[in-house]
Amino acid sequence: MPRSKALMKKRAGNGAAPKKIVIKPFSKPPALPENYYEKTSRELLDGTLNIIFNPSAQQLSLQNSYQQVVNLVSHKFGPRLYGDLIKTFQKACEVYVLPRAETSQLLSYIQTQYQRYVDYLLLCKHVFLPLDRTHALTVEGEIVKRAAGENASSNGGQLNHHHHHPTNASATMGLWQVGLEQFRMRLQQFQLDDQIYQRWWEDLQLDWDGNLGLEQQTLLQRTLYMWQDLAMLADILPKRLEPDLIQFFQAKAEEMKSDSYSANAAIAYCHSKWMHVAYTWSRFLPKSTCVTLLENNLFRPHLNDEWLLKPSNFDPLVEETKSAVAASPTAIQQLWMLCGRLPGGYKIIAGAVSKYAKTRGLAMMKSIGDSKVGKQKIAELLQLQSELSTLISSLPHGAEHCSLKHVWEDVVNPPEDNDTNVVAEALAKYVDVHMKDAKKQQPDSNWASKIISGVFCYLQAKDIFEAFYKKDLAKRLLWNRIVSMDVERNFVSLLKAECGAGYTAKMEGMFQDMDWSRETMTRYKQSTFSDGPTDQLDMDIQVLTTGYWPVYPQYPNLILPQNLKDKQEHFLDYYRTKYQGRRMTWQYFLGHVSVQFRPKDNGPKYSLLVSLCQALVLVQFNNGNDMKLPQLMAAIGLEDRQELERILQSLSMGKEGTRVLQKRDSDASEKKKKRMSVHDDDTFRINTGFKSNQRRIRITNILMKETKEEREKTVEGVSRDRLYLIDAVLVRIMKARKTILHQHLIPQVLEQVKVPAQPTDVKKRIESLIEREYMERDPKDRNRYNYLA
Numbered sequence: 041m042p043r044s045k046a047l048m049k050k051r052a053g054n055g056a057a058p059k060k061i062v063i064k065p066f067s068k069p070p071a072l073p074e075n076y077y078e079k080t081s082r083e084l085l086d087g088t089l090n091i092i093f094n095p096s097a098q099q100l101s102l103q104n105s106y107q108q109v110v111n112l113v114s115h116k117f118g119p120r121l122y123g124d125l126i127k128t129f130q131k132a133c134e135v136y137v138l139p140r141a142e143t144s145q146l147l148s149y150i151q152t153q154y155q156r157y158v159d160y161l162l163l164c165k166h167v168f169l170p171l172d173r174t175h176a177l178t179v180e181g182e183i184v185k186r187a188a189g190e191n192a193s194s195n196g197g198q199l200n201h202h203h204h205h206p207t208n209a210s211a212t213m214g215l216w217q218v219g220l221e222q223f224r225m226r227l228q229q230f231q232l233d234d235q236i237y238q239r240w241w242e243d244l245q246l247d248w249d250g251n252l253g254l255e256q257q258t259l260l261q262r263t264l265y266m267w268q269d270l271a272m273l274a275d276i277l278p279k280r281l282e283p284d285l286i287q288f289f290q291a292k293a294e295e296m297k298s299d300s301y302s303a304n305a306a307i308a309y310c311h312s313k314w315m316h317v318a319y320t321w322s323r324f325l326p327k328s329t330c331v332t333l334l335e336n337n338l339f340r341p342h343l344n345d346e347w348l349l350k351p352s353n354f355d356p357l358v359e360e361t362k363s364a365v366a367a368s369p370t371a372i373q374q375l376w377m378l379c380g381r382l383p384g385g386y387k388i389i390a391g392a393v394s395k396y397a398k399t400r401g402l403a404m405m406k407s408i409g410d411s412k413v414g415k416q417k418i419a420e421l422l423q424l425q426s427e428l429s430t431l432i433s434s435l436p437h438g439a440e441h442c443s444l445k446h447v448w449e450d451v452v453n454p455p456e457d458n459d460t461n462v463v464a465e466a467l468a469k470y471v472d473v474h475m476k477d478a479k480k481q482q483p484d485s486n487w488a489s490k491i492i493s494g495v496f497c498y499l500q501a502k503d504i505f506e507a508f509y510k511k512d513l514a515k516r517l518l519w520n521r522i523v524s525m526d527v528e529r530n531f532v533s534l535l536k537a538e539c540g541a542g543y544t545a546k547m548e549g550m551f552q553d554m555d556w557s558r559e560t561m562t563r564y565k566q567s568t569f570s571d572g573p574t575d576q577l578d579m580d581i582q583v584l585t586t587g588y589w590p591v592y593p594q595y596p597n598l599i600l601p602q603n604l605k606d607k608q609e610h611f612l613d614y615y616r617t618k619y620q621g622r623r624m625t626w627q628y629f630l631g632h633v634s635v636q637f638r639p640k641d642n643g644p645k646y647s648l649l650v651s652l653c654q655a656l657v658l659v660q661f662n663n664g665n666d667m668k669l670p671q672l673m674a675a676i677g678l679e680d681r682q683e684l685e686r687i688l689q690s691l692s693m694g695k696e697g698t699r700v701l702q703k704r705d706s707d708a709s710e711k712k713k714k715r716m717s718v719h720d721d722d723t724f725r726i727n728t729g730f731k732s733n734q735r736r737i738r739i740t741n742i743l744m745k746e747t748k749e750e751r752e753k754t755v756e757g758v759s760r761d762r763l764y765l766i767d768a769v770l771v772r773i774m775k776a777r778k779t780i781l782h783q784h785l786i787p788q789v790l791e792q793v794k795v796p797a798q799p800t801d802v803k804k805r806i807e808s809l810i811e812r813e814y815m816e817r818d819p820k821d822r823n824r825y826n827y828l829a
Contacts, residue, residue, distance in 0.1 A: 077117050080108050084121075085128045088167055092160040093136040102167060110170045122175045125168060129219045132160055133226040141230040146239050150232070151262050154223065158269075161219040172215045224270040236263065237276060241284060247320070248288075248313070261324035277326070282333065289337035296342055303353040304360065304371045310339055311374035314381070335381045343379055343388075354392045361431050376435045386441040393428065394447050400424055401451030405463060414466030415473055418495065421451070425494045445498075452498040453796070460796060464501040467491070468508035471531070475516060478523045488527070492534045500796040502539060507758045511590050513547060517554055518582070518630050525551075549588035557582040564614055579607040583615075584627070592629045598652075599677035601659065628652050635659075637700060639730040646730075648700065649738040653678060654687050658700070666704075666723045685718045690741050692724060697732040698739045701725065762795050766805045769793050774815050774827035782823045 073079075087100035112121050137157045142149050165172065213221070227233045240263050246252045247260065267273040292313075296306050314334060321330050357372045372389075379385030404421050408414045425448070432438040453460050474480045474487060481487075499505060516522050529551060536544040560583055600608070608626070615624065631652030638645045650658070656676040660667055667675075669684060678684050692701040693716055705714065706721030769792045773785065789802050806825070809815050818824035 072115065077112065077120065080112060081117075081121055081124055084108060084167065085124060088160070088164055089128065089132060089136070091163060092156060093132070105167050106169070109168050113170045113174055118171055118175050121168075121171055125164070125171070125215065126218055126222070129161075129164075129222040132157065133222050137223065138226045138230065138232075141232060143235060146232070146235060147243070147259050147263055150236060151259060151266070154266055157219075157223055161216060164219065165216055168215055220270050224272065227270075233272065237280060240264075241281075244321075245288065248316075257320065264324045277329065281325075282329065285330065285333045286337050289334055290341075293338050293341045296338075303356055306342065307357070307371045307375045307378070310343070310378055311369075313338070314378060331381075339378055340382055343375070343382070343385070355396060358393075358396055358428075358431065361434070362427065370434070372431060373434060376438070380436075386437075390442045393432070393442050394444060397424065397428055397444050397447045398450060401447065402454070405451060405454055408462055408466050414462065415470045418466050418470040422490055422494050426490070448494070448498045452495055453500045460499075460501045461504045463495075464499055464504035465508050467495055467499065468505050468512060471509060472512040472516070475512075475528065475531075476521050476523060481524060481527050488531045488534055492538055496535075497538055502543070503758050503761065503795050504754075506543060507754050510547060510550075511754065513550060514589055517550055519632060546588045549585060553584050553588060554582070557584075560615075564611065567614065577603050577607060579604070579611070581611055583624075592627055593680070593683070594625075595628045595653070595678060595680070597677045597679060598628050598656070599675070600656070637730075639700075639726060639728050644735070646732065646734075647736045649736065650691075651687075651741045653683070654691060654739065654741060657684075657687055657691065661701070661724075661726050664726065666725045668723055669718055669720050672724075687741060688718050688724060689716070690739055692727075694739060697734065698737060700727055700730055700739070702727045762793075762797065762801075763805060765795060766793055766797060766802060767809060770802075770805060770809055771814055774825065777827070779818070779824060779826045781821075782825065785825060 083100065084105055087105065090097040091099060109121070112118065137153045224233075227236070240260060243252060243256060243260055247257060252260075264273065267276055296309065314331070317330050317334050318327065357370075357375065361370050361372055376386075376389055379389050382388075401421060401424060404417045404424070408417045425444075428444065432442045432444075435442070452463055454463070471491060496502070496505065513528070516528075522528060532544050532547045532551075535547070561580055564581075612624065615622075629652075633650055633652055633655035635648045635650055635655050635658055636645060637648045637658070648658070653676070656678075657672055660672060660675050669681070669688065672688075673679070673681065673684055676684075688701070688703070690698075692699055692703040701724045703714075703718070704723045704725075706719055706723075707715075766789065769789050770785075773788055773792070774780065785806075786799050786802055790797060790799070806815070810817065813828055815825050815827055818826055
């Protein structure tokens with residue numbers, strides 16, 4: 041039948057079902073070749089051994105081997121193959137890896153053999169990967185027993201009784217773990233594990249002293265990694281290594297306590313060993329273990345309070361920082377890092393720094409009573425503060441742990457009130473020296489802020505400082521000793537920021553008077569009054585407000601030259617026309633004059649800067665006559681003999697180059713030494729042999745130098761003001777409270793009084809106020825005070 045007709049017939053029968061295709065099974069199931077497992081497994085096991093341990097033998101194909109393992113596992117030979125593979129691991133360890141107990145170059149030998157065995161395990165892991173993935177899920181107790189029976193019937197040679205018989209636990213381990221276990225058991229059979237540790241520990245001690253090279257350090261690291269792979273580190277670390285490290289570190293700590301180690305050497309030793317342990321040993325040892333043991337057993341027994349607080353140990357560390365090279369860490373920085381590793385270590389160093397600062401600071405304040413020494417001691421204290429500030433800033437987070445505020449408070453305010461006053465006076469004189477020295481006022485020195493923040497802010501006797509500083513400021517302003525008015529104003533502004541506007545009100549008033557005086561003189565010279573007395577005398581007048589300036593001696597009977605009196609009266613007439621109702625008193629003590637002086641007719645001319653009283657004395661010698669002290673007193677109208685005696689001493693017995701007068705003692709002789717005091721019979725004349733390299737000479741009056749009596753008078757005045765301040769605080773509190781207990785009143789007064797005061801001072805002022813009937817004791821309670829309105 042043609043093909044087309046057959047298709048038509050098939051399409052015509054649309055309702056007929058399609059025929060099914062049936063696949064019939066084999067009449068006889070396929071079977072594995074005879075001895076398939078024995079032949080295939082032996083080829084696999086021996087072939088993997090030959091690749092690593094016998095490269096000259098015929099090599100198997102890794103790809104075919106992997107497929108053979110897949111076939112064996114798929115045909116349920118996995119448990120049997122697993123047991124045979126374990127026996128092969130044992131054979132590799134006994135025959136190829138560790139056939140004997142080799143002890144020479146033990147660490148190097150073990151690492152070489154262990155690396156070969158690891159290479160073999162890696163090869164087996166890749167080849168037998170299908171078995172490794174499935175055996176733990178298919179191995180049952182029956183096959184384990186069978187594998188154990190086969191192991192028992194096999195004969196491995198001399199050490200057969202040491203063969204490992206797999207247990208159910210070992211049978212379920214992966215091939216990698218089982219292989220490592222065979223190596224570990226082989227080490228234990230020869231007791232090489234103990235020998236390896238002893239050799240490793242000896243080399244580790246050699247590395248502590250730096251006697252081990254990089255290759256040996258790497259060997260230590262690889263050995264420890266081997267222990268970790270073999271699961272031996274968990275036993276070695278706590279049971280053997282940690283006790284040995286503790287004993288070793290403690291022995292080194294005992295060596296450091298010997299006299300051969302200085303403080304610097306001990307710290308350098310500890311720092312170097314910490315760096316070595318933290319960055320070398322921690323590459324193969326657990327850092328938390330080795331570093332913690334080092335800190336607790338080497339640092340802690342040595343770097344403690346007892347050791348650090350010894351001045352002989354800690355002071356050299358601070359002194360070393362002054363000459364230390366910036367690139368290398370100093371001993372104190374190394375110590376800071378080490379103690380920071382210990383609990384409370386920063387607190388220990390902070391205490392040592394505080395003790396050092398307090399000891400040095402109080403030693404400086406002991407001899408501060410002398411004015412010359414006092415200024416030097418203030419400079420030394422500021423230098424000490426700068427050094428310690430630099431030291432603390434060089435320590436990481438040093439400012440957070442080392443606060444010296446309480447130290448400087450104790451240093452600047454010694455226990456005795458008199459010492460506190462002396463410190464305040466010395467600080468004022470130190471500032472005065474800086475204000476008069478242009479070289480010390482460098483723009484970048486920031487010395488004013490250092491004085492305020494370093495000493496003044498801790499000073500309790502700020503009122504004493506104010507009194508002395510105000511007197512020195514007045515001298516600089518009135519005697520034209522100002523170097524920079526901007527510096528003067530800046531310092532006063534710093535005082536104002538620290539203590540408030542009331543503290544600097546009089547100082548700012550002095551600046552206002554000086555500015556106003558310059559403006560007044562400018563207006564005076566520009567006015568019609570400038571057509572007054574016409575001569576070569578040029579007079580500059582300063583108008584001062586009485587309350588701002590210190591009180592100076594008055595010389596109302598002083599006899600002035602006529603031209604000076606004319607100038608004075610002329611200015612008074614101008615001032616009265618401008619400002620009516622103001623009373624003006626001339627302060628001759630503050631006047632200073634420029635006098636032209638020529639010792640010889642044909643000699644050089646000098647310009648002498650002297651006080652007004654000195655100028656009046658010099659004018660008396662214009663006629664060339666000799667004069668005595670009583671004659672000079674009558675001629676110039678000065679009634680204060682001591683003042684005139686000091687004037688004559690400054691003009692005739694000053695330093696070389698200022699002796700414009702000659703003094704001849706009334707009891708003079710060749711054998712007698714020239715007397716420094718002035719008697720009534722001593723004669724004075726012009727020093728015709730006067731010579732000086734300078735043409736403008738300042739002759740300082742001895743009176744300008746503050747005497748001890750004047751300093752005591754200043755302190756007494758401040759102490760008297762303190763009493764008034766305590767009285768004011770007491771009255772203010774009583775007026776607000778009306779009634780208060782004694783034990784509540786005293787603390788409130790001491791808190792509100794901003795000057796040094798003791799409870800005994802407050803009690804005395806309470807008694808004074810009771811006598812003056814500002815307050816009274818309660819009749820029913822003697823400890824209570826009532827305010828009397």
